[in-house]
Amino acid sequence: MPFVNIRITNEGATAEQKQELIQGVTDLLQKVLNKNPATTFVIIDEVETDNWGVGGTAVTTLRKRAAEAAAAKSSS
Amino acid sequence: MPFVNIRITNEGATAEQKQELIQGVTDLLQKVLNKNPATTFVIIDEVETDNWGVGGTAVTTLRKRAAEAAAAKSSS
Amino acid sequence: MPFVNIRITNEGATAEQKQELIQGVTDLLQKVLNKNPATTFVIIDEVETDNWGVGGTAVTTLRKRAAEAAAAKSSS
Amino acid sequence: MPFVNIRITNEGATAEQKQELIQGVTDLLQKVLNKNPATTFVIIDEVETDNWGVGGTAVTTLRKRAAEAAAAKSSS
Amino acid sequence: MPFVNIRITNEGATAEQKQELIQGVTDLLQKVLNKNPATTFVIIDEVETDNWGVGGTAVTTLRKRAAEAAAAKSSS
Amino acid sequence: MPFVNIRITNEGATAEQKQELIQGVTDLLQKVLNKNPATTFVIIDEVETDNWGVGGTAVTTLRKRAAEAAAAKSSS
Numbered sequence: 001m002p003f004v005n006i007r008i009t010n011e012g013a014t015a016e017q018k019q020e021l022i023q024g025v026t027d028l029l030q031k032v033l034n035k036n037p038a039t040t041f042v043i044i045d046e047v048e049t050d051n052w053g054v055g056g057t058a059v060t061t062l063r064k065r066a067a068e069a070a071a072a073k074s075s076s
Numbered sequence: 077m078p079f080v081n082i083r084i085t086n087e088g089a090t091a092e093q094k095q096e097l098i099q100g101v102t103d104l105l106q107k108v109l110n111k112n113p114a115t116t117f118v119i120i121d122e123v124e125t126d127n128w129g130v131g132g133t134a135v136t137t138l139r140k141r142a143a144e145a146a147a148a149k150s151s152s
Numbered sequence: 153m154p155f156v157n158i159r160i161t162n163e164g165a166t167a168e169q170k171q172e173l174i175q176g177v178t179d180l181l182q183k184v185l186n187k188n189p190a191t192t193f194v195i196i197d198e199v200e201t202d203n204w205g206v207g208g209t210a211v212t213t214l215r216k217r218a219a220e221a222a223a224a225k226s227s228s
Numbered sequence: 229m230p231f232v233n234i235r236i237t238n239e240g241a242t243a244e245q246k247q248e249l250i251q252g253v254t255d256l257l258q259k260v261l262n263k264n265p266a267t268t269f270v271i272i273d274e275v276e277t278d279n280w281g282v283g284g285t286a287v288t289t290l291r292k293r294a295a296e297a298a299a300a301k302s303s304s
Numbered sequence: 305m306p307f308v309n310i311r312i313t314n315e316g317a318t319a320e321q322k323q324e325l326i327q328g329v330t331d332l333l334q335k336v337l338n339k340n341p342a343t344t345f346v347i348i349d350e351v352e353t354d355n356w357g358v359g360g361t362a363v364t365t366l367r368k369r370a371a372e373a374a375a376a377k378s379s380s
Numbered sequence: 381m382p383f384v385n386i387r388i389t390n391e392g393a394t395a396e397q398k399q400e401l402i403q404g405v406t407d408l409l410q411k412v413l414n415k416n417p418a419t420t421f422v423i424i425d426e427v428e429t430d431n432w433g434v435g436g437t438a439v440t441t442l443r444k445r446a447a448e449a450a451a452a453k454s455s456s
Contacts, residue, residue, distance in 0.1 A: 001358055003155055003193055003311040006333075007271060013337060015126045015136070020336045022129030028328040032321050033312065039358065041155055041193060042129040043083060050243045053250030053270040054305055054343065060243070077206055079159040079383055079421060082181075089185060091278045091288070096184045098281030104176040108169050109160065115206065117383055117421060118281040119235060130153055130191065159423060167354045167364070174357030194357040195311060202395045205402030205422040212395070229434055231307055231345055231387040236413065245412050252408040257386075260400045261393060267434065269307060269345060282381055282419065319430045319440070326433030346433040347387060 001039040002029050009059055010046035018044050077115040078105050085135055086122035094120050153191040154181050161211055162198035170196050229267040230257050237287055238274035246272050305343040306333050313363055314350035322348050381419040382409050389439055390426035398424050 004025050022042045029035040049059035080101050098118045105111040125135035156177050174194045181187040201211035232253050250270045257263040277287035308329050326346045333339040353363035384405050402422045409415040429439035 001193065001313070001356070001363070003195070005309045005311075007307040007309075008333075008337065008339070009305070015134070017336050018126055019129070019134050019137070021332065022134055023132045024332040024336065025329060026129065026132035028325065028332065029310075029312075032324045032328065033317060035312070037131045039191070040129075040131065041153065043123055043155070044127040044129075045123075046127070047271055047273075050246055051272040051274070052305070053247070053254065053268075053272075055265045055268070056251045056254035058243070058247050058250055059305070061247070077161070077204070077211070077421065079423070081157045081159075083155040083157075084181075084185065084187070085153070091286070093184050094278055095281070095286050095289070097180065098286055099284045100180040100184065101177060102281065102284035104173065104180065105158075105160075108172045108176065109165060111160070113283045115419070116281075116283065117381065119275055119383070120279040120281075121275075122279070128153070135153070167362070170354055171357070171362050171365070174362055175360045178357065178360035189359045192357075192359065195351055196355040196357075197351075198355070199423055199425075202398055203424040203426070205399070205406065205420075205424075207417045207420065208403045208406035210395070210399050210402055213399070229345065229389070229432070229439070231347070233385045233387075234409075235383040235385075236409075236415070237381070241413060248412045249408065252412065253405060256401065256404040256408065257388075260397050260404065261388065263388070267343070269305065271307070280381070287381070319438070322430055323433070323438050323441070326438055327436045330433065330436035341435045344433075344435065347427055348431040348433075349427075350431070 002033075002035050002041070004029070004040070004042045005045065006042065007045045007047055009049050009052050011049065013044075013046065078109075078111050078117070080105070080116070080118045081121065082118065083121045083123055085125050085128050087125065089120075089122065154185075154187050154193070156181070156192070156194045157197065158194065159197045159199055161201050161204050163201065165196075165198065230261075230263050230269070232257070232268070232270045233273065234270065235273045235275055237277050237280050239277065241272075241274065306337075306339050306345070308333070308344070308346045309349065310346065311349045311351060313353050313356050315353065317348075317350065382413075382415050382421070384409070384420070384422045385425065386422065387425045387427055389429050389432050391429065393424075393426065 006021060025042050026037045026040045029040055030037055052059045082097060101118050102113045102116045105116055106113055128135045158173060177194050178189045178192045181192055182189055204211045234249060253270050254265045254268045257268055258265055280287045310325060329346050330341045330344045333344055334341055356363045386401060405422050406417045406420045409420055410417055432439045
């Protein structure tokens with residue numbers, strides 16, 4: 001009866017991809033710990049990039065900087 | 077000062093039902109452990125059915141299968 | 153298939169009390185939202201009082217202050 | 229590599245305020261425990277006031293009562 | 305930068321099995337969503353069986369019942 | 381009434397350091413969002429290094445590798 005919570009930024013994961021994560025994690029727990037899939041819960045939370053910070057900076061800003069750097073590089 | 081997090085699928089729980097859950101859990105903790113309601117937090121998360129998996133399958137798909145099975149049964 | 157996480161301070165809840173919480177929350181979700189007990193998970197986390205803060209102060213300290221105040225009162 | 233989850237009611241926190249929380253928590257963990265900001269995750273969850281209860285009552289109701297009390301006071 | 309929290313009952317998962325879960329989940333997120341392993345956090349919580357309930361009953365009790373049923377069967 | 385959960389590896393944080401984190405986070409939420417300290421909860425979870433993975437590897441192993449690299453460097 002494992003409970004798995006996957007938290008990712010809300011950046012367009014499709015229903016198919018989320019199904020693949022659900023299936024993959026359930027299979028992994030069955031393989032490694034012989035856990036019963038029927039009582040394995042997987043919950044995926046998609047978090048807005050304003051609401052997720054790394055290195056003290058919101059992901060929205062990190063993505064913007066990365067895009068600007070890439071644009072600057074491609075135009076140089 | 078208990079903290080209770082209730083996670084349910086996002087399938088139409090009304091404000092009244094959520095209030096009933098909040099009141100019920102708070103009363104339960106007061107009755108069983110004599111916890112002070114004034115510092116008992118209850119948070120309810122409603123999760124999209126694409127984002128909740130059981131038995132390796134997203135609830136969206138499980139609900140669809142159940143509806144199809146019911147339809148097939150009622151038309152047979 | 154609700155998932156409920158109850159967080160309380162680690163201050164001596166007995167196995168019987170925890171069973172009562174598990175049963176009570178499961179019954180509540182069945183009554184209010186008609187959720188199936190067989191797929192209702194309840195997890196209780198017991199947190200050390202050094203690790204739980206309210207009003208900016210660890211519960212260990214809050215408990216100590218309360219005990220000292222009670223002692224002072226009873227000896228006055 | 230700390231992971232910090234901040235849960236607040238969904239009552240209008242701006243992107244700037246959320247950035248300030250992310251930066252502040254990351255700095256605090258670096259100062260107190262010398263944790264590396266580059267691997268410090270901060271996630272902010274904003275919860276609907278119907279879904280957050282204190283003292284057995286949803287915050288939506290608490291806010292309404294407070295507003296009514298304030299209105300009654302100012303009109304008396 | 306995904307964050308994955310795996311909650312299992314505290315029933316003897318070895319360090320090797322936990323490493324296998326950590327590796328497996330990280331690989332899955334890289335394969336499905338192209339997430340960078342270097343910023344993928346996996347945390348495993350092992351919960352006492354008194355503290356985990358399913359169907360309104362603590363796992364400690366469920367395990368005991370299952371053992372008694374198995375013993376009764378093998379001795380019949 | 382914010383709820384803050386800080387998860388760190390179980391590597392010797394003292395009661396004083398945990399108090400500093402509790403106070404710091406509570407002050408930050410009061411400063412940034414004017415949240416009432418009296419109803420601000422902070423919970424710190426300390427996770428075993430076998431149970432925390434980054435880059436697909438348990439922290440126990442990462443710490444061991446780092447110590448071996450440091451030892452090799454200092455003896456070269």
